Amino acid sequence: MADLSSFPITRRWPAKHPDRLQLYSFPTPNGVKVSIMLEETGLPYEVHAVNIGKDESWTAEFLSLNPNGKIPAILDPNGPDGKPLGLFESGAILLYLAEKTGKLLPADAAGRYEAIQWVMFQMGGIGPIFGQLGFFHKFAGAAYEDKRPRERYAKESARLIRVLETRLEGRDWIMGDDYTIADISMLGWVRNLIGFYGAGELVAYDELKNVPKWLERGLARPAVQRGLEIPPRG
Incomplete structure (x- = not known):
């Protein structure tokens, strides 16, 4: 079982399934990029709604993962070398998930x-x-x-x-x-x-x-x- 307790964001949005990729997002054009990608790849994940209408992306817990205060962000308990990886910026996340799964990005x-x-x-x-x-x-x-x-x-x-x-x-x-x-x-x-x-x-x-x-x-x-x-x- 992965231990995500060292990541402050999990205190506000606890992981019920810490062995799965954690998605912190809201259904905006940037946010849905990652949820669509996860649905397309079939990678197991747990989603946490970060309500930007209530400024939840500016809380200390969210900023600890994304200092830019924007959704989406992810926390992958099974990152490179088996270590947890936090990542923000939707474009970077798309690239990471494509390379992680070997899907939706040309191989050549x-x-x-x-x-x-x-x-x-x-x-x-x-x-x-x-x-x-x-x-x-x-x-x-x-x-x-x-x-x-x-x-x-x-x-x-x-x-x-x-x-x-x-x-x-x-x-x-x-x-x-x-x-x-x-x-x-x-x-x-x-x-x-x-x-x-x-x-x-x-x-x-x-x-x-x-x-x-x-x-x-x-x-x-x-x-x-x-x-x-x-x-x-x-």
Whole structure:
């Protein structure tokens, strides 16, 4: 039985199954990347809801695992060399889980780095830009009299989604025939952009043909459907 007692986060979110990977998350576009990945791989895990609406990610216990105060984070009792490993940043977690399980990442070096570059594209572009558009279009920023920030992020979001549109021309998935962590990294963000954020019209989503089909294929996957609801919002 793994001993996770040295990790302060387990004091606030105790592990009922300390032999399983511990997931600390909330069903946001970043959070569901990891829950989808875990559902796709079948790796046993235990989930703990970290309610960001109640600022639980800023508690001392959570910050002890992720000093950046953002979900998701994991604690793997069976890390490298059999030692527990705590990890944050959703992109890093996707890579770690892909390498741990040998799934959803090309085995050849060239394919591996090609997939990783698209994960980085999501981390550095789609995630932060779509998120800012969501803020200025749906949340508090929508009340700002100056609409230039919203216009800036809408324009850049439209550009980024067309990069994805071009990549998907003639491909079912970002890497072609194979569904990978590159797809997992982006599905929740594109879904949020046109759904929860209601920004489809701002980025002219209806003009696209490849991205909507890709999103439909992704959302039809049972593991994706499960992962999008983990952990439940309560």
